[in-house]
Amino acid sequence: MIEPLLLSLRLATASSLLLLLLGIPLGYVLARKRFPLKRLAETVILLPLTLPPTVLGYYLLVFLGYQGPLARLFSIEWAFRFEGLLIGSVIFSLPFALTAYREAFRSLDEDLLQTARTLGAPRWRLWRYVILPLTWPGLLSGTLLAFAHTLGEFGVVLMIGGNIPGETRVISIYIYDLVQALEFAEAARVAGVLLVLSFILLYSVRVVEEKWTNRFRSITAFTHP
Amino acid sequence: MDKPLQVDYRIHAPVELAARLEVRGFTTLLGRSGIGKTTLLKAVAGLIPAAGAPFEGLPPEKRPIGYMPQSYALFPHLSAIENVAFPLLALPRQTRLGQAATLLLQMGLSKELHHLPSQLSDGQQQRVALARALARQPKLLLLDEPTSALDTFTREEVMHDVIDRLRQTGIPTLAASHDTALAQLSDHLAVLTEEGVAQQGSPEEVFAHPVSRAVARLVGLADTFPGKVVRTSGPWVDIDTAAGELVARDVKDLTPGETVYWGIRKEEIRLVRVGRTQCGEASENLIDGRIVKLLPRGLSTELRFEGPISLSLTVPRHQRERLALIPHTDVQIALDPRFVHLMSR
Numbered sequence: 001m002i003e004p005l006l007l008s009l010r011l012a013t014a015s016s017l018l019l020l021l022l023g024i025p026l027g028y029v030l031a032r033k034r035f036p037l038k039r040l041a042e043t044v045i046l047l048p049l050t051l052p053p054t055v056l057g058y059y060l061l062v063f064l065g066y067q068g069p070l071a072r073l074f075s076i077e078w079a080f081r082f083e084g085l086l087i088g089s090v091i092f093s094l095p096f097a098l099t100a101y102r103e104a105f106r107s108l109d110e111d112l113l114q115t116a117r118t119l120g121a122p123r124w125r126l127w128r129y130v131i132l133p134l135t136w137p138g139l140l141s142g143t144l145l146a147f148a149h150t151l152g153e154f155g156v157v158l159m160i161g162g163n164i165p166g167e168t169r170v171i172s173i174y175i176y177d178l179v180q181a182l183e184f185a186e187a188a189r190v191a192g193v194l195l196v197l198s199f200i201l202l203y204s205v206r207v208v209e210e211k212w213t214n215r216f217r218s219i220t221a222f223t224h225p
Numbered sequence: 226m227d228k229p230l231q232v233d234y235r236i237h238a239p240v241e242l243a244a245r246l247e248v249r250g251f252t253t254l255l256g257r258s259g260i261g262k263t264t265l266l267k268a269v270a271g272l273i274p275a276a277g278a279p280f281e282g283l284p285p286e287k288r289p290i291g292y293m294p295q296s297y298a299l300f301p302h303l304s305a306i307e308n309v310a311f312p313l314l315a316l317p318r319q320t321r322l323g324q325a326a327t328l329l330l331q332m333g334l335s336k337e338l339h340h341l342p343s344q345l346s347d348g349q350q351q352r353v354a355l356a357r358a359l360a361r362q363p364k365l366l367l368l369d370e371p372t373s374a375l376d377t378f379t380r381e382e383v384m385h386d387v388i389d390r391l392r393q394t395g396i397p398t399l400a401a402s403h404d405t406a407l408a409q410l411s412d413h414l415a416v417l418t419e420e421g422v423a424q425q426g427s428p429e430e431v432f433a434h435p436v437s438r439a440v441a442r443l444v445g446l447a448d449t450f451p452g453k454v455v456r457t458s459g460p461w462v463d464i465d466t467a468a469g470e471l472v473a474r475d476v477k478d479l480t481p482g483e484t485v486y487w488g489i490r491k492e493e494i495r496l497v498r499v500g501r502t503q504c505g506e507a508s509e510n511l512i513d514g515r516i517v518k519l520l521p522r523g524l525s526t527e528l529r530f531e532g533p534i535s536l537s538l539t540v541p542r543h544q545r546e547r548l549a550l551i552p553h554t555d556v557q558i559a560l561d562p563r564f565v566h567l568m569s570r
Binding site: 115118122 | 267270271272284285286287288290291292293294296298300301302303311312314315357358360361
């Protein structure tokens with residue numbers, strides 16, 4: 001159980017970090033900027049919410065596989081490898097993380113950001129002292145949600161990663177294997193561990209969200225006297 | 226007071242606006258809501274694209290201004306002293322906290338240094354926001370509706386105090402407001418109308434002699450009427466109006482036949498007859514009509530008068546009681562020629 005569990009945790013950690021890196025600028029732009037084709041961009045990003053995981057996995061397989069465009073152009077072949085899993089996970093969890101990030105950034109008061117600029121704050125200082133301190137609960141809850149989502153993911157992982165022990169066999173697939181092999185005792189233990197993990201993660205999300213809602217309330221109360 | 230600062234900006238969006246004015250000491254930019262006062266302040270602060278002087282082309286963080294929006298925009302997660310130290314972040318921690326503390330002390334907030342904005346009253350929040358806007362020693366301070374969030378009862382006192390503190394710093398201040406009380410407290414007053422800055426000068430000058438009907442409305446001369454110059458004689462001018470021929474003081478060289486607009490303050494209209502009771506000396510500029518409505522205005526009463534023209538006048542309580550004023554009474558009013566104000570547009 002240890003090997004697939006560690007692999008799943010590694011995958012979830014790596015995809016959460018990538019999501020933060022990718023999602024924060026994207027969420028900020030979607031929340032606060034206007035640009036052409038914004039609705040289209042939002043739809044594409046949210047698509048994995050409604051798409052069957054097997055469909056997403058299929059396209060990723062075609063794209064990253066040994067005859068895919070990446071392989072032909074750059075000799076990059078990431079199907080059935082950890083990198084392929086990672087890309088799949090990031091795309092699959094992006095809507096979850098991004099929706100939370102976007103809401104966090106939307107709650108920022110425009111007056112606050114503008115005034116901060118007139119106080120001589122360069123962009124990095126604005127992020128370090130104003131934007132991140134006011135939005136971190138929202139960013140954290142989105143990331144935790146994406147982390148939990150990645151841990152439990154099955155369809156996309158199976159399509160793009162297959163079932164290679166130590167490389168792509170994550171914990172959800174391991175449980176499937178155990179049941180196929182009628183090893184119910186081990187399956188029950190692993191499932192139990194995942195259940196507890198998911199519960200703890202979601203509980204943390206609730207705690208963080210509550211904190212965020214309270215803070216958000218204090219901002220609105222303050223800026224509209 | 227130092228020499229005035231010239232502000233001259235042209236804005237195309239969100240409203241079309243060209244404004245040119247002087248900032249001398251504490252200057253109020255008076256105008257009704259939606260006329261573009263906030264827009265002008267934001268343009269000077271560099272927050273919206275605009276052309277003009279001073280500071281054109283600089284990003285907001287490079288402009289030597291202090292900007293205080295209507296909401297104050299204090300950082301809700303930072304204490305008063307951290308808010309004021311924010312613009313000084315380039316300095317070492319001890320230095321900037323020291324300077325922030327000094328500024329807050331000057332604003333009379335020695336006990337509230339470590340309070341969060343939500344723990345401060347509106348007036349205290351405003352002083353923290355002012356201290357923060359002053360921290361970088363700007364060349365120009367921009368205040369957006371500084372009286373709007375203040376308690377009605379303490380508003381005047383608080384602003385008096387703020388203006389005094391700002392005078393001590395010597396930093397020229399431009400305050401956008403529709404508050405005539407604030408306008409009267411200022412060193413200099415600029416009135417923004419649809420045509421741009423229609424008039425500027427000392428508050429006494431602008432309030433006593435509004436140049437146009439748009440300005441007159443803003444400084445409390447609500448009812449204005451057209452008229453035609455009949456003749457001039459010395460300091461006086463006769464004008465033909467809907468209420469007959471009226472005498473007024475000739476403010477600038479008028480020529481017969483010219484169209485002028487005239488108005489008179491509510492407080493300066495006299496009642497000379499109510500019903501059959503004579504209650505004032507008969508004089509020039511008498512108009513007959515009737516009272517149609519009485520509106521309480523604190524200790525005085527506003528009367529709506531309808532005759533050949535409609536206007537409002539205020540009478541003190543003792544007069545209202547003595548004359549037992551009720552609606553639908555025939556009255557005669559007198560307009561003292563010295564107080565009939567003429568405007569060319």
